[in-house]
Amino acid sequence: MVDQHALSTWTIKLSFLFTIGIAFIIWEGNRYLLFTLRSYFDWFNKPVRKIVVLVLAISFYTIPISALLLVIWYKLFNSGVVQWETIRTTTLIIMICVLFITHIYETVFLVREAENEKLKKEQLERARAEAELQALKNQIDPHFIFNSLNALSHLIEKDPPKARRFNDNLADVYRYILQNKARELVLLHEEMGFLTDYFSLLKIRFEQAVQLQVHFDAALYDQYLIPPISLQILVENAIKHNEFSDAVPLVITIEMQNDELIIHNQVRKKVLRKTSSRIGLHNLGERYKLTTSKEISVKESASDFTVSLPVLKIA
Structure with a gap:
């Protein structure tokens, strides 16, 4: 001490x-x-x-x-x-x-x-997801343009007046793609309007051989969100893979069930010169997962092809 x-x-x-x-x-x-x-x-x-x-x-x-x-x-x-x-x-x-x-x-x-x-x-994962999503969105442009130019080329040879109308409408449709491909979600109202414009292109080319039937209330259009350019890809996919004519038209139906859009068409397989890469459908599925964290459902049989798209209800 x-x-x-x-x-x-x-x-x-x-x-x-x-x-x-x-x-x-x-x-x-x-x-x-x-x-x-x-x-x-x-x-x-x-x-x-x-x-x-x-x-x-x-x-x-x-x-x-x-x-x-x-x-x-x-x-x-x-x-x-x-x-x-x-x-x-x-x-x-x-x-x-x-x-x-x-x-x-x-x-x-x-x-x-x-x-x-x-x-x-989380930041790295988000940056990766955003880069992936952007890459997927960038695939839309060449895919759409390639198919549209093929259709336009066919019409120029077969029916020049129709080709002029197709070209005029194509500008309006492509404007929507440019304006909305950077957005992750759009109102279902906007997407259905775009689908109507896109289908007008198909009607110019195929007339009564393709038909679109929407079986749900238009009042629901403003209540849901959906990734842009989703429905057009499915319609384009149906056109690409199926045989149709004025006598036996390709009928594409869209319904709403339990917050899901059900897009259906009968299958009449077209013989393709080369195997399809299915880039459009794959692109849509990947964009859906990255944007909404939900997955699309694809059911295919010998006679029917059905895709279910989850849509996000606005609270």
Whole structure:
């Protein structure tokens, strides 16, 4: 024990300042170790190694430094009489306190690091999804233009007046694609209007050989959202893969059931010169997953082809 009555007021003040200095040196030294070790050892990849190195580093710094500074304190303020038992007990207490504070410190850091990692992962995932979605949207332009130009070329050869009408209507249809392909969702009202314009192109070319029947109330058009250029892809897909004529027309029906658009047509397989890549249908399915987190349903049999598109109801 130290006899405080034998010490002057200034000596007591200096001894307190010295103990504060001990605490500061131990704190800053361990803090430096913690930050240095973080750049070498990762909690997420090597947690056991991190714990072992952390405990060893703290022990090899805290114990000798604490003991040395306490010995100096006794030399300066206790007439050179060193009380080793007190030093051992005090060093042990200091070590326990350092370990406890380090535990709290690293736990807070680990929680923050985990939150940052989660945020980074979400940001990367969102950036990947947006890039994927943009790539899928960019496929729409060449796919639509290629099919439209083929149709226009056919009409120019067979029926030039129809080709002129087709060309005029094509501009309006393509304007919708340019204006809305960057949007993730549009009102069903807009999409149905676009489908009507697109079907007018088909009527110019095929006349009564293609028919569109919508079997749900137009009042629902403003109550739902849908990814743009969805219905056109399905109609285009039906035209591409089926045989039809004025005598046996291709009838495409659209119904609403349980917040899903049901697009159906009878199957009369067309013999294609090469196997279809089905890029339009695949594109639509991928866009749906990225935009709405929902999947489209495709049911195909020898006689029927049905696609179910989930639509988002406006709250």
